[in-house]
Amino acid sequence: MGCTSTTRELAQRLSGNEEILLLWNCQDGHVELSVRDLETGLGFELEVAPDSALDAFRHPYAYAASLGSHDG
Numbered sequence: 001m002g003c004t005s006t007t008r009e010l011a012q013r014l015s016g017n018e019e020i021l022l023l024w025n026c027q028d029g030h031v032e033l034s035v036r037d038l039e040t041g042l043g044f045e046l047e048v049a050p051d052s053a054l055d056a057f058r059h060p061y062a063y064a065a066s067l068g069s070h071d072g
Contacts, residue, residue, distance in 0.1 A: 003027055011057050014038075022048075022057045035060045 003026035010031075011022040021034040033056045036043035046064060048056045056063035 007032075010053070013057075018043075020057060020060055022053055033057065033060055033063070 006025055006027055008024045008026055009021060010024050011020075013020050017037055017039050019034075019036045019038055021036075023032045023034060024030075025032070029050075031048045031050050031053045032045055033048045033053075034043065034045045044064065046056070046067065048063070052063065
């Protein structure tokens, strides 16, 4: 069974002016977190480990900060 669309939205929520999306690429299995300020259009995207996807979705800034705290 093939994918009809490369990317699927797994979850979406609004927090103030920010839209947080959790996306899954059904062709390569990658999970991505997208955070956008709806007023300014500024934001960021991060690849997320599947086992951390819900934590990243619930706490996107803490998750992003934790990526910078690892050695290497």
